[in-house]
Amino acid sequence: MKLFDHPSRIDRSRYDRMAPAVTAALSALGKAVDDSRLDKSLTKLMKLRASQINGCAFCVQYHLNVARKLGVSSAKLDLVAAWRDAGVFSAREQAALAWTEALTLMAGNSVSDAVYVELQGQFSESEIAFLTAAVGTINVWNRIAGALHFAPPVVSEPIVPGDEQ
Numbered sequence: 550m551k552l553f554d555h556p557s558r559i560d561r562s563r564y565d566r567m568a569p570a571v572t573a574a575l576s577a578l579g580k581a582v583d584d585s586r587l588d589k590s591l592t593k594l595m596k597l598r599a600s601q602i603n604g605c606a607f608c609v610q611y612h613l614n615v616a617r618k619l620g621v622s623s624a625k626l627d628l629v630a631a632w633r634d635a636g637v638f639s640a641r642e643q644a645a646l647a648w649t650e651a652l653t654l655m656a657g658n659s660v661s662d663a664v665y666v667e668l669q670g671q672f673s674e675s676e677i678a679f680l681t682a683a684v685g686t687i688n689v690w691n692r693i694a695g696a697l698h699f700a701p702p703v704v705s706e707p708i709v710p711g712d713e714q
Contacts, residue, residue, distance in 0.1 A: 558697045561607070571693075578686045585679035590621045591642060595649040595680070596687040598629050602653045603691035610701035617704075644671040645680055652684040 565572045582592060593616040600608035616626055625642075628635035632646045644667045651660045668677055693699075 560697075561694070561699045564693070564697060564699070575686060575689060578682060582679050582683045582686065585676070587676060587679050587683070590616065590619050591645055592680075592683050593619060593621060594625060594629055594638075594642060595645050595683055597626070598632070598646055598649050599653045599684060599687045600691055601630050602650065603688065603695055605691040605695035606701045607694040607699035608687065608691050610704075614702060614704060641671045644668045648677075648680060649684050652681065653688055 559567070583589065593612050597609060597612040597616060600612060613626060622637070624635075624637045628637055629646070632638050632643065638646065647664050648668050651658075651664045668680070672680060
């Protein structure tokens with residue numbers, strides 16, 4: 550029995566071959582966020598949360614794999630979907646997760662001033678710019694990988710440097 554029975558419409562490697570400029574552009578955005586010195590564990594939690602909201606199995610599994618390799622605690626990974634009530638996230642992580650949710654769900658709601666003020670209390674303007682780019686980038690990947698049903702990567706699959714989402 551396969552873990553995921555949903556058929557891939559276009560698999561990840563074929564997509565990368567058909568649209569290399571798209572993959573390169575999104576990888577460049579991911580590298581810019583990584584180079585910003587934001588904590589990679591924090592951005593992985595954000596990407597995981599956005600991927601959960603968007604229902605992207607590939608991205609959920611991908612970011613779980615990377616987060617585990619970075620040493621993100623199991624408690625945080627297990628509870629990120631219920632982060633508000635979990636009691637294991639710092640004020641900084643909570644502000645970033647609230648921002649992630651607000652931006653990911655902004656089609657139905659405006660991004661509130663209260664969420665932004667909370668974010669400003671934890672992050673510099675430069676950090677906010679990169680947090681926003683991280684959320685935007687993962688939402689694009691979610692739409693590509695989710696719509697095309699990319700098969701989730703196996704847990705033991707190596708993470709290729711520069712292949713970061």
